[in-house]
Amino acid sequence: MKFGAGYTREHADNDSARAVTRPTFSFDSVFDFAADRPSTEAQIAVDPRTGRAPDSIKRLHRTQSVAAFVQDEWKLRPNLTVSAGLRYEGFLNIYDASDDIMTNIEFPNATGNLRNDVASAHMVQRKYYLDGGLWGGGQHTLAPRLSFAWDPTKKGQMSIRGGVGRFY
Structure with missing residues (x-):
């Protein structure tokens, strides 16, 4: 069985x-x-x-993410191996390190009709902080995965591999 974790801090300083x-x-x-x-x-x-x-137009964007995984592997036959795992991804909210208030345009009544949508648009000022930012509270996701490796020759000269999973 394998397991692990990770933490990432990202900085994007832009002047547009x-x-x-x-x-x-x-x-x-x-x-x-x-x-x-x-x-x-x-x-x-x-x-x-x-x-x-x-x-x-300087923005000092900051964000963080955390991840953890666990996976195991089973040799069902001498020429067939199956692996299964589960990964957690937590993407925290982006914020501006300079503590500026960001201005966004919201379209509360988006209908697909440009004239109506623009007429209902209004400016909203908010800070990009966790639990009050652009994506209220961040995104916390689970990503299951399943894969196999099969040697149809049973001689170790050929391998057919496949897998399915959710990836973020």
Whole structure:
């Protein structure tokens, strides 16, 4: 029987200001381009207080995960081995280490109709902390697994392997 555990801390420090200060424009035709009539504009951020692009959109994202597993192996025949196991994965909530409040847009009445969905959208400010973050309380999951190894020649020269399980 085998067993084990793990703990991971992840850091992702990002500054997206450079990506959002140069917008992307799309045009329906060469004539619209010549007339400076874009059909869409994307990737631009504007600080509503100043009307200018922000100097920094820095986020210090942090998250943690824990895992544990147990597995066993049985030799049912000289040429057939079966393994079974169970793994626990706990993904804790992401948060911002700078203690900034994140602004998100929520669509409470999402219907698939863009006009109606945008009309019902509103801004929500929240911190990404455990039990109050983006994914209330994190995700705790169990992942069962089952596999086999079979040698049809019974000589150790060939192996057919297979397995099924839930993976996160």
